[in-house]
Amino acid sequence: MKIALLGYGKMGKTIEKLAVEAGHTIVYKSGSSSQSGNLKLANVAIEFSTPETAIANITQCFENNIPVVSGTTGWLSKKADVEKICKERNGSFIYASNFSVGVNLFFELNKQLAKLMKPWKEYTASIEEIHHIEKKDAPSGTAITLAEGIIENHDSTNWSLDKKGDGVINISAKREPEVKGTHTIEYMSQIDTISITHEAHTRDGFAKGAIIAAEFLQDKKGIFSMKEVLGI
Ligand SMILES: NC(=O)C1=CN([C@@H]2O[C@H](COP(=O)(O)OP(=O)(O)OC[C@H]3O[C@@H](n4cnc5c(N)ncnc54)[C@H](OP(=O)(O)O)[C@@H]3O)[C@@H](O)[C@H]2O)C=CC1
Ligand SMILES: O=C(O)C1=N[C@H](C(=O)O)C[C@H](O)C1
Secondary structure, X not given: OEEEEEOOOHHHHHHHHHHHHOOOEEEEEEOOOOEEEOHHXXXXXXXXXXXXXXXXXXXXXXXXXXXXXXXXXXXXXXXXXXXXXXXXXXXXXXXOOOOOHHHHHHHHHHHHHHHHHOOOOOOEEEEEEEEOOOOOOOOOHHHHHHHHHHHHHOOOOEEEEOOOEOOEEEXXXXXXXXXXXXXXXXXXXXXXXXXXXXXXXXXXHHHXXXXXXXXXXXXXXXXXXXXXXXXX
């Protein structure tokens, strides 16, 4: 594949390394104030930038008829607008709050656990996410997807950042040096606690998943999910 990298920070650089090792070519890279290469040569774009710049980057790909895989978090209140533009332009788009295979399996485990816990009202669900101190958004996109997975399958009706309340899933967001991404779901009663955790050891899982998504998307039209990419 000829890949355009929109956003060339920690994720852009990790994707470049793994994509080149897998035999792909990077034909374009962009950061906040610099670009190199030619976007129009790309047959797929991978976008990991910032909450403020993601929409413009994704739209630029639709305008150039380039399928786009986006992993940027923190802009999701505008996702429906972006999907509308994608449909109007007959474009190709995959967004995932987390591209790693392990987290996508964890998303399914979370939904199963929520179904199992639904009748047991003495347990309160909560989520903790821990990330590196450079992270701009809180809670993480992954924590929001996990909360949505619980809400679909449990009595909880909403989530909230650092606020406890009946039927509300409390998400706590911690920032610590060098942590790549750790997510814990906890069901606590007065008697005991049940918890499941996913801990990313490196960014390679996110990057590999984004490359798999790009391979899937490059010759398709429409809007897809990581669940469809992985067949889970
Ligand atoms: N979905 C997933 O699996 C994952 C998602 N993420 C998300 O991806 C995003 C990026 O993460 P990460 O790489 O760690 O962050 P970094 O801060 O390391 O990188 C962000 C990059 O975006 C660049 N940028 C800023 N403005 C623009 C612009 N207008 N066009 C293109 N690039 C721009 C910055 O450029 P400059 O260096 O010039 O300032 C920077 O290099 C975050 O939202 C994060 O939450 C992260 C990991 C996994
Ligand atoms: O910013 C990060 O680093 C990460 N962001 C994503 C998120 O917000 O969920 C995915 C992963 O946890 C790493």
